[in-house]
Amino acid sequence: MLLPLGGRRIYYDLTGPEHGPVVCMTHSLMSDSGMWSEQMPTLLQAGFRVLRLDMRGHGGSDPGAGGDYTMQGIADDWAAALEALNLPRVHYIGLSIGGQSGQPFAIYHGDKLISTMLIACAPSSGTVGDDTSVWNRGMNAVRKANSVEPIADEVMGHFLSDATKKSRPGRWKQLRDTxxxxxxxxxxxxxAAIMNYDFTAQLPSVRVPALALRGAQDPDGTEPAMRQLAKLVPGARYEEIPNANHFCNVDQPDAFNRIMMGWLDEQRKLT
Structure with a gap:
């Protein structure tokens, strides 16, 4: 479904019992809400209502006016979507740029959150796994072709492990095509947003329960960065999933779902 938002449209999918606790899920760069398919049956069976949002220029969402995005602007999109859908408070789960934008969401819109899982991300652009030259090379290739196609295979090498590519080629192709x-x-x-953000000074002000999670083989959400994130947010916990790349929820869905449900059940008992 499409939600009008400041002259553009945000795609959203809202599924599950009307009065169930809401889990809001946001995806990585060069992906969309379909990256959470492995989590949907588990969440719905447990009685959660699941809101999946497509970021600007991804999936079914309009890119909006030209120019660079900011993490703050993306977080404001999430907050505006919750307002428009009359969802006062949610459990937030964001991976990669979903986790990066989840940080200003927790900092500046913390009243809308019950808890947050920040996955495969970092507290600042200075701690993102790839160096600036890699990002610039990829961005130049996209500009030259006016398409993301030329870098899709390279991106997938970060997203998913070789084991997943071999064992689930259909799923790999879905994510590659997306x-x-x-x-x-x-x-x-x-x-541009990923290359220019820093929330290290503001994260200690977060008062939302937080879990920092990564795949142990993730080249982007590195262990030092994720541990730093957990240290900066008061009371946050750090966990990692073995044998998983950036999309740890797809590489190791059973392990991810156990951690996710354990976290959500813990928050249910606290509220």
Whole structure:
């Protein structure tokens, strides 16, 4: 479904019992809400209502006016969507740029959150796994082709392990095709946001229960960065999933779902 938002439209999917606790899920750069398919049956069976949002220029969402995105602006999109859908408070789960934008969401819109899982991300652009030259090379390739297609295979090497590519080629192709179909404006705007953010000073002000989670083989959400994130947020916990790359929820769905449900059950007992 499409939600009008400041002259553009945000795609959302809201599924589950009307009065169930709401889990809001946001995805990585060059992906969309379909990256959470492995989590949907588990969440719905447990009685949660699940809101999945597509970021600007990704999936079914319009890229909006030209120019770079900011993490604050993306977080404001999430907050505006909750307001428009009359969802006062949610459990937030964000991976990669979903986790990066989840940080200003928790800092500036913490009243809308019950808890947050920040996955495969970092507290600042200075701690993102790839160096600036890698990002610049990828962005230049997208500009030259006016398409994300030229970098889709390389991106998938970060997203999923070789084991998943071999054992689940259909799922790998789904995610690869989604990456390739990302609008150039969405990729370039999001990449600019990833290269220019720093919440290290503000994260100690977060008062929302937080779990920092990563795949142990993730080249982008590195262990030092994720441990730093957990240390900066008061009371936050750090966990990692073995044999998983950036999309740890797809590489190791059973392990991810156990951690996710354990976390959500813990929050239910506290509220």
């Amino acid at each position: 990456a390739a179909a990302t609008t150039p404006a969405g990729m370039l705007g999001g990449a």
